[in-house]
Amino acid sequence: MARPKVGLICGSRSDLAVLAKAEKQLKNFGIDYELTVASAHRTPKKVTAYARAAEQKYDLIIAAAGLAAALPGVVAAHTALPVIGVPIHSPGLSGHDALFSIVQMPPGVPVASVAIDGGRNAAILAAQILALKYPELRAKLKRLKKEMTKGR
């Protein structure tokens, strides 16, 4: 049977820490993912190729980026898959730059932005979306919701 698959992408190795929180949560859900480092600005052909091939390989994409964070929007430009954007905090402008660059997409090409450094929530949102196609994920999401009500 088909299994959900997520494409994880970030623009630079220094962004991997934020995606690590997404990876951990995806593993928890038993969702396969593939991690790619490619930059909308430094390796644009790789990003374009990645985004155009994405539909063959993934159900959705999580893209993390900082500064003038064009990556999620550029990926979204080339695919009809849902793209979740994770803005990454940096010292100058405290993350305002990445947040605004990701969330303020023009009409026609949405990106689903989560919180600054919100890698874990990107993975949970991915599972919520994937649950439409893979109903077994719904139970896992409910278990997560239940777990959140304990331990506190």
Next chain:
Amino acid sequence: MARPKVGLICGSRSDLAVLAKAEKQLKNFGIDYELTVASAHRTPKKVTAYARAAEQKYDLIIAAAGLAAALPGVVAAHTALPVIGVPIHSPGLSGHDALFSIVQMPPGVPVASVAIDGGRNAAILAAQILALKYPELRAKLKRLKKEMTKGR
């Protein structure tokens, strides 16, 4: 055969203009929706009941709110469905308040934020998500992408 269904919700009648852009785009895609006005702050029981029943009725939810825009997050708190949040611009603070209130969700409960007043993009993101379950939407999304390449 099952048809996709979206729950559209906003906190106040004055927010309907922003959702109208979502409605128009959903109609374009042939996606059914149901429109509800309920406020996380003024009619919280209605919102809670709405969110708890949502899974029976909808595939996903689009929630628009301004100011201390708690609605999308509160809906997300009560359901495992994907929730798309639309921050609404208001004069004081120019929409910073609604954007931050919607996008900065804590770990565990994501909201997928689109741009300020981004009703249309909320609907397109909804279609991208629904396409996982209703593959006929993918063709419509591709047609939209193609149309965007014309007329400009």
Next chain:
Amino acid sequence: MARPKVGLICGSRSDLAVLAKAEKQLKNFGIDYELTVASAHRTPKKVTAYARAAEQKYDLIIAAAGLAAALPGVVAAHTALPVIGVPIHSPGLSGHDALFSIVQMPPGVPVASVAIDGGRNAAILAAQILALKYPELRAKLKRLKKEMTKGR
């Protein structure tokens, strides 16, 4: 004779440090309080139950939260008690997010916001409010005002 009682609530154990400043000041005033950890987003039923039962137990509520700080507003939605909100600083956006999420409440459902990380002031404001019902607090508040004029 009746004694004043304050409900202290925050969304996460990591927020307790900010509330500790409120606790210390409440103890100073001899005001009873009860501390609860519950999240508007992760444990919404607990928050709703808490807020609905609050009138039986408390005279007012102090709610602290960071990020998309919905907790004070959601508590205020379910009770007619005064709710004091304490925005908590976090690195991304330096507390702008929590402040705007708490203070920009829509017409009909106020929250009384104090400063970012202003746990102590929340407790003093609580005493000022409670002094309407428990006049013995007025003397304590005046003593505090007098003490502030010394030692500096």
Next chain:
Amino acid sequence: MARPKVGLICGSRSDLAVLAKAEKQLKNFGIDYELTVASAHRTPKKVTAYARAAEQKYDLIIAAAGLAAALPGVVAAHTALPVIGVPIHSPGLSGHDALFSIVQMPPGVPVASVAIDGGRNAAILAAQILALKYPELRAKLKRLKKEMTKGR
């Protein structure tokens, strides 16, 4: 029997429009109020005299101000009554200045800030506070909460 009384104060005649929303709501609740125009910067003696005499006359104070909105804090400096601050929007800086000037009070002297231009919420918060001393207000607040659940 004693009746609740609120002191309404703003720094300039041009701020009266924001307080008018408070007045309307206070009248609705049947709460007496007295309106004063005095500026912490232009008529500081009047403000000091007002604040020092406030305890004899009022149960609490609502103070509205724009720009470097010192009025609520200066009133709070001279009284142990609860002080509700209403930041007023102005074109330069879109209300950020008044909000920060009112809400960021130093430890020891709180002001309860409501939203920018939030005159109506200031009055509702006042009623919630006064209800501790004048229990008949609680019923009115509940009626307001109930009314908010209708008409929408």
Next chain:
Amino acid sequence: MARPKVGLICGSRSDLAVLAKAEKQLKNFGIDYELTVASAHRTPKKVTAYARAAEQKYDLIIAAAGLAAALPGVVAAHTALPVIGVPIHSPGLSGHDALFSIVQMPPGVPVASVAIDGGRNAAILAAQILALKYPELRAKLKRLKKEMTKGR
């Protein structure tokens, strides 16, 4: 003899007003230009093709965009020509979004940002750059500097 040539590009017809100020100034300098409407998000292939062919046709590029203004950066990703970015003001976030999206480029791929709605300055900066290759422009720039000292 070779003549300078500038590529002018913006993401949407609604951005043309800002570029009109650049066009007028370029005409003043006698610099040829070609105007293209293409969006990094809606017509990404057109933008990529444009940027890759740019070196054959232009000496430099002026790219104007609003919101999550990815266009200048995406063009810069595909060419070694200098790219001047013009952030465009929009009501939500007052242009902070476009400015941050354009100026905060990651190391390796610069964009030369001018002021919000700074179409005219983009053209003057273009002339200053082109004067390195087409020295006759230097005299025109000096004449402009001289004219600016008059009439005021």
Next chain:
Amino acid sequence: MARPKVGLICGSRSDLAVLAKAEKQLKNFGIDYELTVASAHRTPKKVTAYARAAEQKYDLIIAAAGLAAALPGVVAAHTALPVIGVPIHSPGLSGHDALFSIVQMPPGVPVASVAIDGGRNAAILAAQILALKYPELRAKLKRLKKEMTKGR
């Protein structure tokens, strides 16, 4: 012969580090000063008395404050002396709060704001102002300007 005299005032002992930079520079200029710690919010009578007596004792006042930095404005409200305000940085809101609270004074009561944590510049501005009355300071200011041109 009369000597210039500056009143230095800040709201809290924790603000003394910023004023130390002013003290050092005033000593350098040979300007007498007197240091006072008094808070517009915690010790308002002391501030009022200080400001009303200031004209007898000082030629001008330098007032430093953080957060809802009312001190400079409140001093200015009670005296016709020039008041220089020094906003102090604090973690939440990175000094935006103190800056806006000090600089956005309403018409009628100015404060001369210098940069965040700008204690040294406050002292130099004081000397520039005092030089109108004590011309010997002009030579010292020119020497400072000359020194700045060296060593770099």
Next chain:
Amino acid sequence: MARPKVGLICGSRSDLAVLAKAEKQLKNFGIDYELTVASAHRTPKKVTAYARAAEQKYDLIIAAAGLAAALPGVVAAHTALPVIGVPIHSPGLSGHDALFSIVQMPPGVPVASVAIDGGRNAAILAAQILALKYPELRAKLKRLKKEMTKGR
């Protein structure tokens, strides 16, 4: 007998409206002034000459500017006279740009910033400063303070 004299300068004819408020107030005080339009960026030699000659002609300078408002700082760089800066509001960035450009001067060269569009306060601050040298102004300032206590 010597009379006080103020140099008023702004960067562009479109800034004259803000300075008109200063002119009116200076006339009220009977303070002579001279109005100059010169831009730190477009007519830098004129500004430098102006600033260097200022000490011969003026007691102090009021400089108004918008956007990257370098004028007050550049004037201050060339003179030891006190320089009052007036930030001017513009649509993009709502005046944050002019305020930060004027107030955040580096150590060694202060500018006394007043509020955004604060032309009138610039004139009152000028009178407060000039009163050190021209004591007859003190009485006028006190009269102004007294007038402010009436009519409200």
Next chain:
Amino acid sequence: MARPKVGLICGSRSDLAVLAKAEKQLKNFGIDYELTVASAHRTPKKVTAYARAAEQKYDLIIAAAGLAAALPGVVAAHTALPVIGVPIHSPGLSGHDALFSIVQMPPGVPVASVAIDGGRNAAILAAQILALKYPELRAKLKRLKKEMTKGR
């Protein structure tokens, strides 16, 4: 044969770290540069002389500055060479001040702003501009673009 030459200038020795990134990249490209420390505010004559002589010595200028970062604009005021501005981060206001002071230049006198602390990108932009006159740089820029596609 002529060689490209860049003028590097910053306002203070503490800014040299940001320019070091530019120097390293310029060396990489084999572009000669000359480093000057001069402040628009503290050593304005040196800056003016520098800017006026620049055309004899340099092809373009890179100017880095923090706070009220007037240096790039003041240099641009005195030369028709392209001026690249590098805003420098400082704790208060997190770099918003330097960015706005550099990028928001008025019509007539552009500065090409790069990212906060973007020293390396300033050098790459310089090379892109210089390549118009020194075509051998184009190959080096293409090599850099190619290198960026590896190692990641």
